[in-house]
Every structure is written in C-alpha cells, then in structure tokens.
Amino acid sequence: MGQAKLRGSQEQRIAQARAKIEATRPEKLVCNSCQGDVTDIHPVSTRGLRGIEAIWMGQCQCGHTTFAASGEPKSVQAFFDALATEGELAIGSQSQDGEKHESL
Numbered sequence: 001m002g003q004a005k006l007r008g009s010q011e012q013r014i015a016q017a018r019a020k021i022e023a024t025r026p027e028k029l030v031c032n033s034c035q036g037d038v039t040d041i042h043p044v045s046t047r048g049l050r051g052i053e054a055i056w057m058g059q060c061q062c063g064h065t066t067f068a069a070s071g072e073p074k075s076v077q078a079f080f081d082a083l084a085t086e087g088e089l090a091i092g093s094q095s096q097d098g099e100k101h102e103s104l
C-alpha cells in the first residue's frame, strides 16, 4: 500500500482523526479535587477550538470532572482559561455540537 488512491472518504478521515486523538489519550488524569487517579477518560470534541488537538474529560469517582488538553500551548491555556471562567457549560455545548460521544 503506497499513497492512498482513494481521496480519503470522510469516514477514513474521521477514523484517522480518531486514531490521532486516541494516540494522545492520557493513561490517567489526576483529579483536581481529591488528587485521586482518574481512569474513566473520554474524548471531547475539539470542534471550533483552534490549535487544540485533543481534549480529554475524566470523571472521577468523587464526582469531580477533570480535563486535559493537548495542542498549541497558547490554545491549551486559552481553553483552560475559558473552562475556569465558564465552567463545564462551555464544554458541554462543544460536545453536543456535531459528534456523538460514547457516554457523555
């Protein structure tokens, strides 16, 4: 298999994007609230977030939600700034926009 002959169907592109995101999946997050290990981690849509490669949302057993983001440092910082300002509502509206997620 050399170059892709097909012009990458949308399905392929989604699969590639998913694989790319999966590659950034953290093994675990540290809960911001109880400092416990968070292993229940789900990808969040980064649609509309320029410079962000991936966002992960971890649901801690204590009920706290912890986020991790990767991408350009500036964009990641802006993301966390927005998160601190607007809370989870901002993220919720992002994740509802377009893609479906397994268990949000």
Ligand SMILES: [Zn+2]
Pocket: 031, 032, 033, 034, 035, 036, 060, 061, 062, 063, 064
């Ligand atoms: Zn916790």
